[in-house]
Amino acid sequence: AALAGVPFRQIAESGAPREARHFLLVRPAASPYTAALETLGELVRGGQKTIVFTKARRITELLWTWLERRDRELAGRVRSYRAGFLPEERRDIERRLFAGELDGVISTSALEMGIDVGGLDACVLVGYPGSVMATWQRSGRVGRSGRDSITVLLALPDALDQWLLDHPHQLVGRPCEQLLVDPDNELVAAQHLVCAAAERPLDLAADGELLARFAPVVGELLRDGRLARGADSETLIALARRPWRDVSLRGTGGGFAIVEAASGATIGTVDGARVFGECHPGAIYLHAGRPWAVVELDLPGRRVRAERVDVDWYTSPLAEKETEILEELETIAGCGLRGGSGRLRVTERTIGFERRRSQGLDVLDRQSLDLPPVVSEPHGLWISAPADAATRAEARGDNLLGSLHALEHAAIGLLPSLVLCDRNDLGGISLAVHPQLGGPGIFVYEAHAGGVGIARRALRELPELLRRVEQLLDRCPCESGCPACVQSPKCGNGNRPLDKAGALQLTRDLLAAAEGYAVAPAADGRQVAPAGAPEGAGSAA
Structure with a gap:
């Protein structure tokens, strides 16, 4: 209600029909990543279409790399998926998963919502996702095909995961967390105001309360030329035709293209908040399980140049x-x-x-x-x-x-x-x-x-x-x-x-x-x- 400015009616229970769901909490005796690969293998060989969720892009790529080394045939039926892939790569994986051509996928939260991934049977969580809300959201990706489903949570050697396994009622008995929203965030408002003005001119009278609340932001947008007064002086319009294309849903600081050093072909993208940590000179950038060595970080050109290498190590900033x-x-x-x-x-x-x-x-x-x-x-x-x-x-x-x-x-x-x-x-x-x-x-x-x-x-x-x-x-x-x-x-x-x-x-x-x-x-x-x-x-x- 604080975000939209209108009252909402709560729907507290789902009436959607579904088969039984099983939830298994596991404290691995050894590496949780080894346990994840073994669990994935057993489920896929048993005919269960499986999605594995990790908590980091690097782990997503490393798991697929390790899977290929362990079982090349199985790895051919599984793909990694994360933000930073090119749009055509993501669409191809989504299509193959939905069509049943793939038996499994290893993903970050990029597949958590908003995409129909078809009839999956099993979900493996490599580490607690961080909230009850995210846990049930990821678990809800499976069991839509009219069959029983299973979710396996493999605890990481992590403070939160270990605490949760000692207090399992906090997962199964606690309601979803209260969503935190700050409607007064001026950095977000600056982007939203420009996008809103591109859809429909902002009316100084009808939208006066909103514009007054963000008066300093509006003034800065006018000075920067991102907003302008309409011909009647009673409205504000956006000068960019599609400003939402420059608003990232996945990160801040603008994007960098990751290109092959020799050909200049784009192999992926990374947002500005991650580029120094993941794509510094000498970094190993993992893409679809393949290592690339960063040879140049071009800050003015917003480009990362990398070359394909074959190494058995990765980098941590x-x-x-x-x-x-x-x-x-x-x-x-x-x-x-x-x-x-x-x-x-x-x-x-x-x-x-x-x-x-x-x-x-x-x-x-x-x-x-x-x-x-x-x-x-x-x-x-x-x-x-x-x-x-x-x-x-x-x-x-x-x-x-x-x-x-x-x-x-x-x-x-x-x-x-x-x-x-x-x-x-x-x-x-x-x-x-x-x-x-x-x-x-x-x-x-x-x-x-x-x-x-x-x-x-x-x-x-x-x-x-x-x-x-x-x-x-x-x-x-x-x-x-x-x-x-x-x-x-x-x-x-x-x-x-x-x-x-x-x-x-x-x-x-x-x-x-x-x-x-x-x-x-x-x-x-x-x-x-x-x-x-x-x-x-x-x-x-």
């Missing part, structure tokens, strides 16, 4: 981050815990990459890069460590930065259990000293430009999030940290340093300070003045 609080919108009140939420400025630099073996994922080496920084202004939240955190950590023999970093990873991993989001919707940074906080602290921010409300909701859920982090760290049987608790698959620092024991003690200290926790508006969007000292050592998620 390393990054450094700096953060600045631009505006505090809400603050923690009523307790000894210090923190808040608001607008941030995050500067991220991809400083290098690791080469990892495709089988076993061992690190082969690390190489440096010299790339320009990427600056964004997301919404986020921050927590200050207790004033005596450094003294306590030293007395216990803990690594303070490692403790902060481990707590940050665990919190980001578990936040989707409380707020509708995915780990990839979030970023984080831990600092031994941050000038605006006056000491050590943790930042968690949204990956969406302008924010969608995740940070504000997360601030309200912070005590419960800390309780879940404490429970996870206390119950995980590992000694010094593992992927099931504090290690992150997307850490820009290669999961260094991490101190699990220190993170558990720090979490308990923060919970003790949260007695009487409340959230209050900051005074008129308080500006947080930066101190003169530079940021201390930090770790980026």
Whole structure:
């Protein structure tokens, strides 16, 4: 209702007829990716049309590559599918799947909705999708052919997956999460206003309330020539004929074409938010299971040039981050815990990459890069460590930065259990000293430009999030940290340093300070003045 401006009538139960659905939760004894390939093979050989959902493009490609090495005949009946494929490639896979020419597909969320994929019987989830809503959406892709269906969730060695298997009622008994929408996001509004004006001129009288709400945005669009006044001066029109073609549904920052270095033929696309991490010079770009080595990143031309190679390794980026609080919108009140939420400025630099073996994922080496920084202004939240955190950590023999970093990873991993989001919707940074906080602290921010409300909701859920982090760290049987608790698959620092024991003690200290926790508006969007000292050592998620 907040988004559309009109009331809605809820339809709470489905009346659609369907056969029985079976749901299986599995904690693999070894690699979940090996388990995924074995499960896919058994289902397909048993005559079950199967879709496998992964949580990352790279895993989608690696699974198909590993499948081809294990069983070339089976791999010929299965295809990988993800955003970044050319439109004609995606349409061909969709057609073959719908026609029954393929027995399986390994996909990212790109096949989660909006596409009729025909009579599938089985769904394999390689990792919890991040929300109850996404889980049932993906599971709903199967069982439409009048036969029983099965969904197999293979838990990753990941904080959220392990927590979910310990609390299965949270999946089967909990309603779908509340959708977060920020109708005041000015970056989104700027694109929507131009598209709306292209469909029908915006009337200054009839649309006056909307235009007044986004007056600064409208003024900027007029100055940039994206909107113009109509001949009668009573309307606003778009100058571009089809502006929606420039609005990406899959990413931000504009797109880059990935082309074959020798011929110039386009082999794929990548959005601007991913290009430094996935297509830096020296990166291995996987496309349809085939490795391509990036030989040039042409930023002015928005092109990535790559050449076909035959290697048994892939690349993972390393990054450094700096953060600045631009505006505090809400603050923690009523307790000894210090923190808040608001607008941030995050500067991220991809400083290098690791080469990892495709089988076993061992690190082969690390190489440096010299790339320009990427600056964004997301919404986020921050927590200050207790004033005596450094003294306590030293007395216990803990690594303070490692403790902060481990707590940050665990919190980001578990936040989707409380707020509708995915780990990839979030970023984080831990600092031994941050000038605006006056000491050590943790930042968690949204990956969406302008924010969608995740940070504000997360601030309200912070005590419960800390309780879940404490429970996870206390119950995980590992000694010094593992992927099931504090290690992150997307850490820009290669999961260094991490101190699990220190993170558990720090979490308990923060919970003790949260007695009487409340959230209050900051005074008129308080500006947080930066101190003169530079940021201390930090770790980026």
